[in-house]
Amino acid sequence: MESFEVLLEKYAELVIKVGVNIQPGQNLMITSPLETVELTRLLVAKAYRAGAKYVHVDWEDEQLMRIRYEEASEESLNYYPKWLADMAEQFGDEGGAVMRIKVPDPELFKGIDSSKVSTAVKAAAQARQKHSAQTRNNQITWSLIKAPTRAWADKVFADLPEEERIPAMWKAVFQMNRVYREDPVAAWREHIQELKLRQEQMNTKRYKKLHYRAPGTDLEVEMPEGYLWLGGGDTNASGTYFVANMPTEEIYSMPHRSGVNGTVTSTMPLNLNGQLVEGLKLTFRDGKVVDYDATSGREHMTHLLATDEGASHLGEVALVPHSSPISQLNRIFYNTGIDENASCHFALGSAYPVNIEGGTRLGKEELLARGANVSLTHVDFMIGSAELDIDGELPDGTIEPVFRKGNWA
Template sequence: MGNLQTNLEKYADLILRAGLNIKPGDRLMLYINQNSLPLAREVTKRAYQLGVDGVVNRFTDGAFTRALLEHGSETALTWVPDWQIQHDISAFEDNCHRLSIYAEDPQLLKGIDAQKISARSKATSMANRPVMRYTLENRVKWLVVAAAAPEWAQTVFPDLPVETAVEELWRLIFKATRVDQNDPIAAWESHDKSLKIHEKWLNDQNFASLYFKAPGTDLIVRLPAHHIWKGGSAKTAKGEKFIPNMPTEEIFSMPHAYGVDGTVRATLPLSLRGSLIDDFSFTFKDGEIVDFSAGQGEDVLRELLATDEGAGRLGEVALVSVSSPIYQSGVLFKNTLFDENAACHFALGAAYSENILNGATLTDEEKREQGMNTSMIHVDFMIGSAELDVTGRRADGTEVPILRAGEWVI
């Protein structure tokens, strides 16, 4: 892997310059835990070198969360102070941009009552809706990255000693984010251009619907009339470029919330709320999940779908080729940031405003009328494989192959 410290410095520089496109005068808010502190410290140092006016952090710890869910009262489980929400809103209004560093244990909450997890998640999701708008509507620059953590590494590599597992996970993170290349920023500029080629082609096609076919999957996904495909870099309402996820290999848009019919089978496990959901599938009618099953974690999945009316509908459709370096690695990361960039996927819950024309200015009622899903959740699940075919259908019935055996046709 080379020198970890050198790679952390390169990673921090990449995050700030290519990911968040930090400018002098910007401010930065970090969402971190104890495992992400080494990277967070490098990010903070580099941010000040680049001229930011301030760095603040929102710190959490897995043990805190587990203690709350194991021993907290009903009142404690649902307590999300308004001053905490106002803190985040005030920060974003004060030119703070958001960096989330994932370094969690995928099975942190294993054995915890699913109803307790759901109650806590629902309370935090509800309270944070005003905060979520800043990222869902790209009002600020925001980015999600990952840092290796011992618990995560041992989940991915259970047969390796913990130190070796952490080293291997860091190696894969640096490879997926192109930190291991001589000029990571130039590598990301080239990658972004490639993603934009697919983005433009899909937008030019203006498909009315998509058809997904694979073992266990036979699904029609209608698209809103004014849907927009996005991939790679995004722009804020003020026109500032940023990259929301590192790594990223997806081109994504918005399904019509009431236009999904058929059955879809997940091809990778989903790490959710500290639990693992595996071997699961959904059946849709008129956009709504009318049946589902899971070989593992069905109780957690049931609670997720009960979050609100939009939780049982789709908010995102994303296309990823199996030539993705993450898919080619053959590693199951048990982490959505990585696994979603290994395979085509959908998301349950909220859609992104950038995926529909003038989405940031639409009222909630106008969004619903145009087929945009709203929800307190946004949870990705993977459905791609080398057996998946995706076909685009135009309004006149013309069919155009998009993916065959998991690979781009274009």
């Protein structure tokens, strides 16, 4: 077994070469929790060795965010500095790459009024709309990666002695990212090809509808004209290939925003901006959420759905087999970027324009006219299990099995 130092070095090399795939002369912005300083320093070094022109690190301390919600006025929560949004936009305009170590504490805002959180999140989303478009349209290179923090490890591995939790989390992160393989970069390229093959099979089928059935779920999802399944990674405006989520096991597309009908029940807790929602159940009519409930955290969903009109419609449909390597770890990670790669999922809110032919060249009204959802928010929730069946309806009305008992049919 290789030492932790060697494995960490391999992980840093992997996410720089495969995740953001830094090109000579390119700038890189890394958003990092204070606790992941060792990895972050390695990432900076690897980026410069790969030819980066400048690497900027934006340090995050979640406790400062909690202090704001505890102490700041409503006027403060409605404010997001324009200069901060401008910096992100300029970075994107210059073709920079963005990497974020995204590991929010699942219970960071426990006891905080969810309306405060939704107010601040919405203010930031409104101010950063251009930068969000840069990422959703893949104009720039972006990648979300994972690294252990104390609060996250304590939640996920609460069954282990305290001193074993962070090492267990590192082991899981390395495992789900194929770092234990002799050549992780080559292993990832092979994995991406497998996802591409599955994506091509689904694009060839051209199903006009998908029908989901599982305990608590009976949902029909219509697909828009010209939809595209994607998976693994994508190319930015300069033609550079990158992987936006590490790990990733999904292929994903967009449903028709007004073509979703029925009821769906989540199978994993949702970490919604540092607040947990469990047992989520949504009922759709003509694409819109008309009823919802949750065994806990229902009030957080109330504020999410009130973000804007598009927050009550689906923007993403994603397929992940129950046999995925992350699912086989048999543990809930309370981190959407991981849990969504253990389970089929949907997302409320904005669709990715890349999931429809010519979508990146369309404005808001044109996207809506094509059936793509538009919103300030994008929140994934997991619905996969060993009991999920999915049927696909072909253009001629023929019904075919797509998933049986949680896996590809």
